Amino acid sequence: MIKAQDLRKxxxxxxxxxxxxxQIAAGETFGLLGPNGAGKTTTISMLVGLLAPDSGTVEVxxxxxxxxxxxxxxxxxxxxxxxxSLSLYEDLTAKENLRFFGQLYGxxxxxxxxxxxxxxxxxxxxxxxxxxVKTYSGGMKRRLNIAVALIHEPRILLLDEPTVGxxxxxxxxxxxxxxxxxxxGMTILYTTHYMEEAQRLCDRVAIVDQxxxxxxxxxxxxxxxxxxxxxxxxxxxxxxxxxxVESLHxxxxxxxxxxxxxxRPLEQVAELTSKGMQxxxxxxxxxxxxxxxxxxTGRSLRDG
Amino acid sequence: xxxILKMAMKDLKLLLRDKMGAFFIIGFPILMGLFFxxxxxxxxxxxxxxxxxxxxxxxxxxxxxxxxFIESFQQNESVELKEMADLETAxxxxxxxxxxxxxVLTEGFGETAGVFWGEAPTIQIGADPSRAAxxxxxxxFVMEAIGSLAGSRFQDQDLMNDFLEKxxxxxxxxxxxxxxxxxxxxxxxxxxxxxxxxxxxLQTESDESSAAPGGEEGFQFANIEAIDVTxxxxxxxxxxxxxxxxxxxDVSFPQAMMWGVLACCAGFAISIAQERTQGTLTRLQVAPxxxxxxxxGKALACFISVIAVIALMTVLGIQLGMRPxxxxxxxxxxxxxxxxxxxxxxxxxxxGKTEQSVNGAGWAINMVMAMLGGCMIPVMFMPQFMQSLSxxxxxxxxxxxxxxxxxRDFSFTEMLLPCGILLAIGASGVAVGVQVLKRTT
Numbered sequence: 001m002i003k004a005q006d007l008r009k010x011x012x013x014x015x016x017x018x019x020x021x022x023q024i025a026a027g028e029t030f031g032l033l034g035p036n037g038a039g040k041t042t043t044i045s046m047l048v049g050l051l052a053p054d055s056g057t058v059e060v061x062x063x064x065x066x067x068x069x070x071x072x073x074x075x076x077x078x079x080x081x082x083x084x085s086l087s088l089y090e091d092l093t094a095k096e097n098l099r100f101f102g103q104l105y106g107x108x109x110x111x112x113x114x115x116x117x118x119x120x121x122x123x124x125x126x127x128x129x130x131x132x133v134k135t136y137s138g139g140m141k142r143r144l145n146i147a148v149a150l151i152h153e154p155r156i157l158l159l160d161e162p163t164v165g166x167x168x169x170x171x172x173x174x175x176x177x178x179x180x181x182x183x184x185g186m187t188i189l190y191t192t193h194y195m196e197e198a199q200r201l202c203d204r205v206a207i208v209d210q211x212x213x214x215x216x217x218x219x220x221x222x223x224x225x226x227x228x229x230x231x232x233x234x235x236x237x238x239x240x241x242x243x244x245v246e247s248l249h250x251x252x253x254x255x256x257x258x259x260x261x262x263x264r265p266l267e268q269v270a271e272l273t274s275k276g277m278q279x280x281x282x283x284x285x286x287x288x289x290x291x292x293x294x295x296x297t298g299r300s301l302r303d304g
Numbered sequence: 305x306x307x308i309l310k311m312a313m314k315d316l317k318l319l320l321r322d323k324m325g326a327f328f329i330i331g332f333p334i335l336m337g338l339f340f341x342x343x344x345x346x347x348x349x350x351x352x353x354x355x356x357x358x359x360x361x362x363x364x365x366x367x368x369x370x371x372x373f374i375e376s377f378q379q380n381e382s383v384e385l386k387e388m389a390d391l392e393t394a395x396x397x398x399x400x401x402x403x404x405x406x407x408v409l410t411e412g413f414g415e416t417a418g419v420f421w422g423e424a425p426t427i428q429i430g431a432d433p434s435r436a437a438x439x440x441x442x443x444x445f446v447m448e449a450i451g452s453l454a455g456s457r458f459q460d461q462d463l464m465n466d467f468l469e470k471x472x473x474x475x476x477x478x479x480x481x482x483x484x485x486x487x488x489x490x491x492x493x494x495x496x497x498x499x500x501x502x503x504x505x506l507q508t509e510s511d512e513s514s515a516a517p518g519g520e521e522g523f524q525f526a527n528i529e530a531i532d533v534t535x536x537x538x539x540x541x542x543x544x545x546x547x548x549x550x551x552x553x554d555v556s557f558p559q560a561m562m563w564g565v566l567a568c569c570a571g572f573a574i575s576i577a578q579e580r581t582q583g584t585l586t587r588l589q590v591a592p593x594x595x596x597x598x599x600x601g602k603a604l605a606c607f608i609s610v611i612a613v614i615a616l617m618t619v620l621g622i623q624l625g626m627r628p629x630x631x632x633x634x635x636x637x638x639x640x641x642x643x644x645x646x647x648x649x650x651x652x653x654x655x656g657k658t659e660q661s662v663n664g665a666g667w668a669i670n671m672v673m674a675m676l677g678g679c680m681i682p683v684m685f686m687p688q689f690m691q692s693l694s695x696x697x698x699x700x701x702x703x704x705x706x707x708x709x710x711x712r713d714f715s716f717t718e719m720l721l722p723c724g725i726l727l728a729i730g731a732s733g734v735a736v737g738v739q740v741l742k743r744t745t
Contacts, residue, residue, distance in 0.1 A: 087583035
């Protein structure tokens with residue numbers, strides 16, 4: 001559905017995107033995960049034709065290469081974008097914003113009314129539809145921002161950091177909305193610097209840093225390949241055989257606390273229990289995308 | 305075109321919802337129009353109350369003749385007369401500059417007013433020393449009113465009879481008059497009495513015959529008609545231009561229109577930067593909308609709002625006394641002005657990337673254009689070098705084209721110069737603005 005090939009974009013001396021390549025299949029939710037300034041928004045801007053890449057190509061849709069340029073009017077109707085900055089007219093109401101943008105995509109009459117009604121329900125803003133956007137909370141504005149992107153029934157939805165500055169309730173609402181869209185078969189490109197969100201929502205995740213693609217795989221694949229092993233920390237009830245602890249991968253014993261690393265932590269804990277070790281508390285830290293990013297860059301994702 | 309219209313309608317809706325913006329486009333120009341109109345005073349041939357000489361009068365005689373004098377004065381359209389009870393109040397009003405002069409009708413005024421012999425009636429005039437010319441004019445008005453009293457005296461038989469009887473008595477009592485003179489005077493008084501009776505009879509007949517032309521005119525010493533001896537005035541001179549005006553609003557409302565136009569211009573220039581900063585430009589750009597349509601929507605909204613401002617100010621001006629001479633030419637001027645300022649708006653919109661920078665730069669340019677172009681002081685009242693300099697301001701040509709249709713009585717050919725310049729400025733502005741906007745978006 002989307003094919004980016006060796007995309008490069010410089011702003012003067014600064015390299016924003018450095019040879020990024022990926023493909024997104026129809027119906028897939030694809031995550032671009034990286035710290036602030038990694039080049040995610042620049043990449044999205046090139047995917048929708050807002051920015052021309054210095055080199056590389058972008059193809060969107062199923063049409064022939066000549067008609068898959070993102071600036072082609074037909075391709076534009078395939079894409080809905082919810083930019084990171086709230087792109088709404090604050091002095092218009094939710095309904096007026098939806099109607100205006102719907103009209104720009106050629107909707108009119110009954111169909112426009114139907115879509116506006118659908119979008120207001122999607123954003124759960126029916127009771128506030130006639131209020132000006134400037135009176136909304138941050139979460140309501142974010143929801144409307146996504147609803148506006150969907151007003152013309154696009155096949156591809158680009159969500160650029162859609163949960164920035166959002167309260168937990170609205171964040172959950174956004175996640176639920178995305179799950180609904182996934183079920184409907186929508187192709188979604190989701191950029192975020194929250195690894196929990198990428199882990200929760202995305203089928204595949206591309207980890208980017210300083211404009212470069214560091215890794216691209218499913219969440220489980222990334223963790224398996226780059227996340228390392230689980231770390232087990234346990235408090236002993238009674239004593240432990242020091243030789244047994246030392247035989248464990250990365251095993252150590254400090255007072256009554258045992259620590260070791262394992263690819264199959266639960267199975268190994270069971271084996272130790274059968275050998276007479278008894279635990280009062282057990283803490284298993286599984287690797288996640290944070291671990292993957294740390295492993296790939298030597299920095300924490302939140303350091304960015 | 306449909307999308308351009310939708311975008312223009314959206315922008316107009318946003319404009320109307322911005323209370324401060326709407327104030328600067330509509331409210332502020334009205335205030336400016338009223339302010340400049342009021343300070344221009346009695347400019348124009350129908351300047352209204354401002355052209356009247358404000359005087360006061362104290363009637364110490366309280367006779368029917370003194371009342372007739374006051375009535376006669378009140379009919380004079382050049383004078384606004386206020387009757388005051390006492391001398392001190394009247395003197396104070398002149399001292400404080402509230403009145404140009406005071407008149408006092410002293411006791412005995414009614415006995416001799418309007419009579420051609422004997423002692424003349426006394427009228428005291430106290431005038432503001434700084435208003436010598438008006439004081440001289442007032443003396444003329446007084447003489448005119450006294451003259452009209454003579455007519456009144458002849459028309460009122462009882463009044464005249466009383467006066468003739470008193471005169472006969474005085475004649476009898478005065479022993480210094482010779483017999484021959486006394487006889488002569490008695491004969492004269494008899495003739496006057498006969499004439500008064502004749503006039504009375506004639507008036508009675510005239511009243512009965514309503515068809516008699518000029519029957520209500522009454523007796524007059526002379527029919528005074530004004531002869532226009534005004535020297536030839538160059539129509540291009542300041543005085544020549546002022547004489548063409550019908551009212552002060554003819555000048556102040558074109559100025560007011562320009563303030564509204566400038567506010568529209570700045571408002572829409574800022575709105576383009578606003579689209580950029582609030583991210584809505586991103587949505588417009590990713591929609592199947594061309595850059596031409598995005599820019600066209602802004603231009604159309606600006607054009608419509610400028611036309612609306614000019615139309616609104618015209619209606620308000622007409623309510624106050626502005627009388628446009630040529631509506632088709634006014635429409636032509638409005639279209640040219642709107643196009644010109646759409647172009648200027650386009651250039652302003654690319655002067656900065658943020659609303660603040662566009663706002664600052666836009667209003668700085670606006671103020672210079674306004675000052676040079678005659679938004680504050682009409683160009684014709686500027687020193688010569690400033691008048692020459694004002695040609696660089698589009699405001700000058702905009703005001704000239706609007707005034708050409710309102711009071712300068714321009715022909716279509718005369719309108720071509722200001723309108724052509726406005727169109728050229730507009731076209732250049734659109735070209736520059738569109739090119740830069742295309743590059744920056």
